[in-house]
Amino acid sequence: MKIQRLIAIAEVVLMLFGASLLLAQGKMLQVKGSDTMVNMVQILAEEFMAKNPKMPIAVLGGGSGTGITAIINGTTDVCNSSRDIKPKEMNQAWEKGVKPLKFAVAVDGLSIIVNEKNPLAQLTMTQVGAIYRGELKNWKGLGGADMKISLYGRQSNSGTYTFLQEHVLGNKPYSTDMKEMNGNAQIIEGVLADEAAIGYVGVGYVVDKTTGKAMKGLKVLNINKLEKDQAFSPMDKAAVDAGTYPIARPLLMITNGAPRGTAAAFIKWILSDEGQKIVEREGFYTVGGKYQAENAQNLK
Amino acid sequence: MTKRALRNIRESAIKAFFFTNGILAVIVLLGIFALLLSSAIPAFREIKLSEFLGQTLWDPTSPTGARYGILSMIVSTIYVTLAAMVMALPIGLGVAAYLSDVAHWRVREIVKPIVEVLAGIPSVVVGFLGIVLIGPLLAKLTGRTNGLNGLNGAILLAVMSLPTIISISEDSLNAVPNAYVEASLAMGATRWQTLARVKIPAALSGIIAAFMLGMGRAIGETMTVLMATGNARTFPHGLLESLRTMTSNIAIELGEVPYYTTHYYALFAIGLVLFLMTFLVNLVADIVLHKYQERES
Structure with a gap:
């Protein structure tokens, strides 16, 4: 695991170095945004570039908010976002003559994770909301051990932060006791080390790619909308596809107007069977019928 | 020509x-x-100065209305810095006294450069130590489930400000004229009495300046505290809670904020408050140091 991470870091450094060299030539496609999507899109870009060496792509993270700001300010060609663009941002974009167009390139089951020592197996969305609003402070009240809940979350530029706030917290503020971590990987580190932890990350981050199960030391909670409903795991593909897993969401790529050149080729390739296979290999889910139609419309 | x-x-x-x-x-x-x-x-x-400096809630992206109170962060910054100084001062002074008075010159020739190398360790590395070493250790010692809190940050800042404190304190101890020491020893004082009652008081302004410069370093440090303290926005009720300093907040939010919005300007306003705080500390250090140099000449 550690060595893999070191290799990953070395790769990123090399990529950045290579990217800066290519940027000097001024024809590289810039992709920026969501931390949840950054690893997946990075791998997609590598495979794409192996087939199309004349179409270089640079992928950067930073958070969905950062990506959306970048597409509005014109500092990136494609934005990765794990949340929808807000009406306020849409107005800002139109004011600057930017016409955001979105493509759902994958589906994520937003995963609520706890330490493996936590006896709980499921929570309702209402409970998750109450925990993150700071209304439920102890695991005891939920049937767990008598321990103060340690909240791990993302920073406000994160699409996941905003998505959870809108869909689970009922658009109310997060508890100020929440530790704000810089990315999905840091939340996982925190939850692995902390018996009383709860965290939220994209499903691609909890899956151990060699076994296809949840990463060792983590427990992925089953979630239901209401107490009476059956609870599902975000790792259950059928439940995410059918929409019975209540906090699934599309992962988006946003362009300014209809994509052209490298951007169009890259997005088309991601939406092809070949690209979607890689999406699935990285632990996320393929896009279904509703999004497919919308994508096809926007690609015209 | x-x-x-x-x-x-x-x-x-x-x-x-x-x-x-x-x-x-x-x-x-x-x-x-x-x-x-x-x-x-x-x-x-858009923000009242009284809200900015007097309110504890910072939540510029809140769906229920943006809040721009930085009091929690000011208090967190002061807590962490003071705790770091409480730890660093006795250790720093002890090392400085050891190096100037007790250590064999050969030992000093080795130890002093090592202390100065300590100043060159990148803060991100120190922060990493906080996550993998100090954090779990603190969790065990305090009986909590995690060690991402103010104390963790304070310990790391103490380590980071030690080189400055040791180096300048030792210089000022060495600058005490030999005649003072000889006179003290001739009066029958022991070496400890000479150190504690003659040398340290004589070098006091230099030691205070060293302490102030170390503190300036600690207040402004960003990466280490960002990594070690957990960054919860809450008002800190003690060092064993996760907290967020002013520097961390700027580092976290400045990269993502849309340009030329109130949130953007507010982050610069935090920077201004921080600048004034470090300026004050450095000014006091400078005045003290100046006074000390005047007396020596």
């Missing part, structure tokens, strides 16, 4: 070069201050 005239031209050219360099530092400082001020002031078109 005579040789002398040529030399005079060269002389004045060199003078002009050094004058420009000297002035450059002043210009850069004034430029930064002006930029900070001009980027901070627009924040107060």
